[in-house]
Amino acid sequence: MPQIDAPGVPRPVALVSVLLLLGLWWAIAAWLGDPRHAPGPDLVLPRLWEGVVTGTMLPDLGATLGRVVIAFAIAMGIGTALGLLLGVMPALDRWLDPWLTIALNIPALVTIVLCYLWIGLNETAAIAAVAINKIPMVAVMLREGARARDPALGDLARLHQMPALARLRHILLPQLAPHLSAAARAGIALIWKIVLVVEFLGRSNGIGFRIHLDFQMFDIAGVLAHALAFVAIMLAVEWLLLAPLARRANRWRQP
Amino acid sequence: MPQIDAPGVPRPVALVSVLLLLGLWWAIAAWLGDPRHAPGPDLVLPRLWEGVVTGTMLPDLGATLGRVVIAFAIAMGIGTALGLLLGVMPALDRWLDPWLTIALNIPALVTIVLCYLWIGLNETAAIAAVAINKIPMVAVMLREGARARDPALGDLARLHQMPALARLRHILLPQLAPHLSAAARAGIALIWKIVLVVEFLGRSNGIGFRIHLDFQMFDIAGVLAHALAFVAIMLAVEWLLLAPLARRANRWRQP
Amino acid sequence: MISLDLRSKAHGRTQVLGPMRIEVAPGEVLGISGPSGIGKSTLLRIVAGLDTRFDGRLDAPAERAMVFQSPTLLPWRSVLDNITIPTQCRPEAARAMLARVGLAGHEAAWPGQLSLGQARRVALARAFVGTPRMLLMDEPFSSLDADRISDLLTLTQDLIAQHRPAVILASHSAAELDALATRRAHLSGRPAHLDYLETRLRAGS
Amino acid sequence: MISLDLRSKAHGRTQVLGPMRIEVAPGEVLGISGPSGIGKSTLLRIVAGLDTRFDGRLDAPAERAMVFQSPTLLPWRSVLDNITIPTQCRPEAARAMLARVGLAGHEAAWPGQLSLGQARRVALARAFVGTPRMLLMDEPFSSLDADRISDLLTLTQDLIAQHRPAVILASHSAAELDALATRRAHLSGRPAHLDYLETRLRAGS
Amino acid sequence: EPVLKLATLEGGTVTWELDTITHYGLDTAAGFTLEVMPVAGKSASSVALQAGEVDAIVTDWLWVARMRAEGEDYRFIPYSKSVGGLVVRPEAGLSTLADLKGKKIGIAGGPLDKSWLILQAWAQKEAGFDLAAETEQVFGAPPLIMEAALSGEVDAAINFWHFQAKMEAAGMTTLLSVAEAASDLGLDPETPLLGYVLRGDFVDQNPDLTAALAGASRAAKDKLATDEAAFDRLRPIMRAKSDAQFEALKAGYRAGIPSAAAVDLEAADRMLGLMVELGGAKLMGPARTVPPGTFLSY
Ligand SMILES: Nc1ncnc2c1ncn2[C@@H]1O[C@H](COP(=O)(O)OP(=O)(O)OP(=O)(O)O)[C@@H](O)[C@H]1O
Ligand SMILES: Nc1ncnc2c1ncn2[C@@H]1O[C@H](COP(=O)(O)OP(=O)(O)OP(=O)(O)O)[C@@H](O)[C@H]1O
Numbered sequence A, B: 001m002p003q004i005d006a007p008g009v010p011r012p013v014a015l016v017s018v019l020l021l022l023g024l025w026w027a028i029a030a031w032l033g034d035p036r037h038a039p040g041p042d043l044v045l046p047r048l049w050e051g052v053v054t055g056t057m058l059p060d061l062g063a064t065l066g067r068v069v070i071a072f073a074i075a076m077g078i079g080t081a082l083g084l085l086l087g088v089m090p091a092l093d094r095w096l097d098p099w100l101t102i103a104l105n106i107p108a109l110v111t112i113v114l115c116y117l118w119i120g121l122n123e124t125a126a127i128a129a130v131a132i133n134k135i136p137m138v139a140v141m142l143r144e145g146a147r148a149r150d151p152a153l154g155d156l157a158r159l160h161q162m163p164a165l166a167r168l169r170h171i172l173l174p175q176l177a178p179h180l181s182a183a184a185r186a187g188i189a190l191i192w193k194i195v196l197v198v199e200f201l202g203r204s205n206g207i208g209f210r211i212h213l214d215f216q217m218f219d220i221a222g223v224l225a226h227a228l229a230f231v232a233i234m235l236a237v238e239w240l241l242l243a244p245l246a247r248r249a250n251r252w253r254q255p
Numbered sequence C, D: 001m002i003s004l005d006l007r008s009k010a011h012g013r014t015q016v017l018g019p020m021r022i023e024v025a026p027g028e029v030l031g032i033s034g035p036s037g038i039g040k041s042t043l044l045r046i047v048a049g050l051d052t053r054f055d056g057r058l059d060a061p062a063e064r065a066m067v068f069q070s071p072t073l074l075p076w077r078s079v080l081d082n083i084t085i086p087t088q089c090r091p092e093a094a095r096a097m098l099a100r101v102g103l104a105g106h107e108a109a110w111p112g113q114l115s116l117g118q119a120r121r122v123a124l125a126r127a128f129v130g131t132p133r134m135l136l137m138d139e140p141f142s143s144l145d146a147d148r149i150s151d152l153l154t155l156t157q158d159l160i161a162q163h164r165p166a167v168i169l170a171s172h173s174a175a176e177l178d179a180l181a182t183r184r185a186h187l188s189g190r191p192a193h194l195d196y197l198e199t200r201l202r203a204g205s
Numbered sequence E: 001e002p003v004l005k006l007a008t009l010e011g012g013t014v015t016w017e018l019d020t021i022t023h024y025g026l027d028t029a030a031g032f033t034l035e036v037m038p039v040a041g042k043s044a045s046s047v048a049l050q051a052g053e054v055d056a057i058v059t060d061w062l063w064v065a066r067m068r069a070e071g072e073d074y075r076f077i078p079y080s081k082s083v084g085g086l087v088v089r090p091e092a093g094l095s096t097l098a099d100l101k102g103k104k105i106g107i108a109g110g111p112l113d114k115s116w117l118i119l120q121a122w123a124q125k126e127a128g129f130d131l132a133a134e135t136e137q138v139f140g141a142p143p144l145i146m147e148a149a150l151s152g153e154v155d156a157a158i159n160f161w162h163f164q165a166k167m168e169a170a171g172m173t174t175l176l177s178v179a180e181a182a183s184d185l186g187l188d189p190e191t192p193l194l195g196y197v198l199r200g201d202f203v204d205q206n207p208d209l210t211a212a213l214a215g216a217s218r219a220a221k222d223k224l225a226t227d228e229a230a231f232d233r234l235r236p237i238m239r240a241k242s243d244a245q246f247e248a249l250k251a252g253y254r255a256g257i258p259s260a261a262a263v264d265l266e267a268a269d270r271m272l273g274l275m276v277e278l279g280g281a282k283l284m285g286p287a288r289t290v291p292p293g294t295f296l297s298y
């Protein structure tokens, strides 16, 4: 029987798979025959290519990517810390759980508008708005993980009076790896979606800004080209960063 | 030493905690003294109360809630099934992982607009758009859980040739309970946020529709009142449904 | 009837088991001993059909039961459910078997509320409750006191005499092997080879 | 010096342990026996300071080591890291102790790649590598073959003689208790009470 | 040199005028520098103004009236009197508003959209039926409404004037323009609905700058009203998909240029009164008459 591979996507299969998806898209678009409402890759990819080669898309892509990266770092950091704390300290959790539920369900529009109004129409407000939107979600995911941790390993740490940092690094975080991985993947996608709204509501550049302009002009091909530019980056991040990281974190699992 | 309580929020603490948050909000609003941009609970809660008592808010609340519930059921069902399948079958995962990454990162606006264009400006399109937005996120979260399952329990199932349904019910789902719980909480919040956008772009009722009307008038108190109406429902769902469910699912954990 | 013709078994790149043949007839008990880490559990998992990544041929009945080296209970199901769910036996049968291993009154407990020895006894009850044609036991009686072991040995003998499964027992304990095994073998070396020891005939085999 | 004055210990609503006094001086080994499920592990966890929900007073050194009844390794850290990380000992010390328990060459393996007996030996090495003033051992030698056990018994005796910790050993094995215990006690009844058996004096205690 | 910051939809109709101002140096000629912050939607421009990031945006004066009535000091300089209309596909065979009974109307904006309110009032007064009750409405984003109308998913559409122009260029016909309906209702179609909106304190502190903006705007309008080359220059940013669209957009813009005279307060009061009647407090808040100081005139 073949060895089961470690999780993570080996490149050739992934490439073929993406090509397959493009083919499928092309076939559906050709079958629908409505290039205004359902443009195929033949209409969208040249737009994407042109935007990248002529460089017109790059500043927007850079701006959006910058916001996503910073907001992601902040949201993952604070959200993970908060989630761990709540998962490990049930007494605190009992007090803060309603706050978390409320924070989780405040609409993005409200946070974004309030951030812009109070902090001003600037980069700080934009990033704060995204981070505030995302933190409760990360916290909720990590809290579940922290609640489900193995008590025997906690006993081991207590027995040896392991320092807090060592506990975090060797005992808690490895147990939370699946939750962290899920939070990272779902999180980066969510953040990028919120960044789109943030850019729509108060920035003058970025992919979200462009997508909304294209939408005003009902340029669906343009909307898709801009969206795909970011999706392509996310695919690259997944293959070059997340998948190898996950592979590393999962090395110990039974083959 | 006190017994550590099972997870889930006992009501009195939760109520006090919510009141505390209201007090905090009131204090900040009073300190800022800018009722137009930062209305306190004294301005917002009467609006909420009025909307509920006179019943003007109820049809919108009902419409939004209906969309959230249906989209949630669809997204959780399909997302969980897909996530389990990918987590359990690495060969399939290798092929579909890039598709999932792409689906995850398609902006909500794109799905929503395309759904409205292809399915029409109707309820089906609205719910489809929300579900499509949410399914990849549930799938990603559940896939991580399924990957991290205990192989020894799988051996037990194989040894006894347990039927697929029994494996799912007694072996797989209980292991995934923390991931399911996180997906449900994060999911319902996300769905409600997308429903807001969906209602904004192409529906004629619902909380999202009202929020955008209020926002056009820059009526922040109205925006908050509408948002809080839904947040209150989510708090009730959390206390009456999710917390007891989580308590039940976690009964077996060490006290 | 268990029949294994093993050419080789490797974990990753290290070969653990070398060529060996195992044939166990119904009612027969093959006792396998050998130092820790030699490959007893690996061999039993192959015979159980849980590890198919080996080089060789296995012919074994599908109605099988196994006592894993670790209890392997579902922590989220009660002790009773831990027996009825995998084996699909009737609750009365599970209750009776739990009483037989000294756990009457613990039916409703969660596995996390058991001592290790109690958990191992639940696993024993789970293996014994059905009427398997093949029974694999990987150090079934560790973590138990001598009185309890001799009681459980009698139970095991009775069950084997009654249902006549083909049995393989891996154990470090000479007492257990003496009491149960109709034939004995010893694993040693790296890759491990199997040496059959003296064969005693027992009533009914 | 371990000194426990226990009035009562309950799990939930069932009282498991009744009133008992335990005093163990440095260099002394208290061997505790008793049937499965009586409360040996519960008692050891109380002494280790891991379970504080009991009624009574505990006075025990902070430099403690324990061999849990289950190996309790970090599955995501190598065998070597599993020793150096919790104990903060030097890698050479860990390597030497691993060799001593028969696991030379397994330093880089993941715990999931070990047999149960090997995993238990890693846990032993982890407990033995430091110089604790209190050593608690909960059936430390189960899943091991007789040769290995006698070897490890010698190792344990040497370490005790050298560092003179206060030791409590819970075990079902008369041989292990005979070899190590300077004093013996037996747990029985529900709630369990502790009866001290004959006391033998050993060199150095 | 003073700077005036203005947020507006990138590529929207307002940019045609603003681009003309900056291209021909009409701002520097008036003694200031115009700085445009492009945003992606109407909501964004209003956020920008409220957050104090820009000095001016373009929106309708009814909003200003409401804000003033609520105690927020904003002022209005006329920009355009363009309004949309109700368009149908010719093949649908609809010739009067009454033919819409039982049909589906797509409406850009929401139930408080001014055009929709005026058409409702017209139907009530001139045709004697309740347009809202006798038809099915679908509210949605302007581009979606345009597509729904073109594809026939809705039978008629009410949209903003530049979408209306595009729809007409695509072969649809206007059944009833809001301007017509308004004048039938006794409103003055010359009342400019859209304008530059500035914060009151800014106007008080920079009266010259405000006047300069009004002047530059008027100069640009004059140029665009007559100078074909000036409009041809704008064609790329107008993103007209065809000559027909370009011409329709150009005509629409020119038709919307308000007179230089001060806004007729009585006419404005009538319009506000109608809006209060139709939209109530939800639309107009506490405003019942045009609050003094709403309109600036130069
Ligand atoms: N978390 C718990 N909740 C409730 N009961 C428990 C819990 N842990 C242990 N018990 C009960 O306490 C009793 C003593 O358990 P303990 O683990 O101390 O036994 P033990 O003497 O170590 O047995 P063994 O030799 O099988 O390991 C058992 O009857 C067990 O069912
Ligand atoms: N998943 C694995 N990957 C790599 N090596 C493994 C794996 N599982 C077991 N081994 C190695 O295979 C050998 C045999 O292991 P096995 O569990 O069969 O031993 P055992 O005879 O049952 O020992 P014990 O009496 O300690 O249970 C050991 O040396 C172990 O290190």
Ligand SMILES: [Mg+2]
Pocket (backbone or CB within 6 Å): C040, C041, C042, C069, C138, D115, D116, D117
């Ligand atoms: Mg083994």
Ligand SMILES: [Mg+2]
Pocket (backbone or CB within 6 Å): C115, C116, C117, D040, D041, D042, D069, D138
């Ligand atoms: Mg025990």
